[in-house]
Amino acid sequence: MATPLMDLKLPAPEAMFFVCGPTASGKSAHALEVAREIGGEIMNADAFQLYRGVEILTAAPSEGDRAMLPHHLYGVLEPSEAVDAMAYLRRVVPVIEEILSRGKTPVITGGSGLYLKFLSHGPSPLPPGDPALRKELDALPLEEIVGRLQALDPVEAARTDLRNRRYVSRALEVCLMAGVPCSTLRDDWENASEERAEKLRGVFLQRDRETLHRRIGLRTRAIFEGGAIEEVRGLEGAAAGLEKAIGVAEIRRLLAGEIDRTACEELINAATRQYAKRQETWFKREAWLAQRIC
């Protein structure tokens, strides 16, 4: 496995168990069941449940659940801290090693596809994002960054969605920071991650749309009853990433008196439904996950 990561050695793929699925599919409950059966401990793989202070908004595991078995990496980041998939990986790997050293199995639970994939397949050897460079690139017109990417790395440009500014910008960023074409770095990784994927184990929880939508509605109701409004009120100075959590913008509008509670809930429901659909699309491609229809 050629993962040029210096200090970071990935856990063996067969040593972990993954419980994936869209939001509100019942991952936490299922993960607990699995963990109890196989002697496991719960490991968070949700980008937003990583944060402290938004446990209710993000529907993080309850105190009751957490009392049953050890839960790891929930509420460990300050709202002001930024994360990305690699930062998550650096954080999660030592904890997984520690769990394994005690003879337990980490049950990786969460819906953040990209984060999960860094852990399951390993990270590509690309340079990290540079906020200053991103700011600079964000100020340029799309055609310009497309042109620059096409000039520096035509191979990558050809397989990038050139209408998606985020991806164009990232590919260009990699070229500029690495000093070599992004495409060559990416190809190395794709080959390396193939073998690893064959040994992965996990399930994908699937529910029919109607049920999932109903559960999302219940979940939204529950976060309000649990105190999500207070959490959002206390979110001053949060990292830009955390600001993007579903519910933050909507509840801010509620607090500003722009919309009423019913409208706010419906906006959050819609955003959550759309997110769940994107997750389903993502996990469908992860062929190694055994599909489990609830």
Next chain:
RNA sequence: GGCUCGGUAGCUCAGUCGGUAGAGCAGUGGAUUGAAAAUUCACGUGUCGGCGGUUCGAUUCCGUCCCGAGCCA
């Protein structure tokens, strides 16, 4: 009871000087390796409220009825 607006896609509405209609949102499907709860692409047939009338042809004009909002009694 009288008058005035409205009734068009699941929702909010545009439009057709008469040739059976299109936006936003919702929804569905896709993409995805350091922003990912992010970002992004594709997909639009519905008795144009009902019934009559005029017309070659009505969602559009006329009549009438039903429903909603407002104003006057």
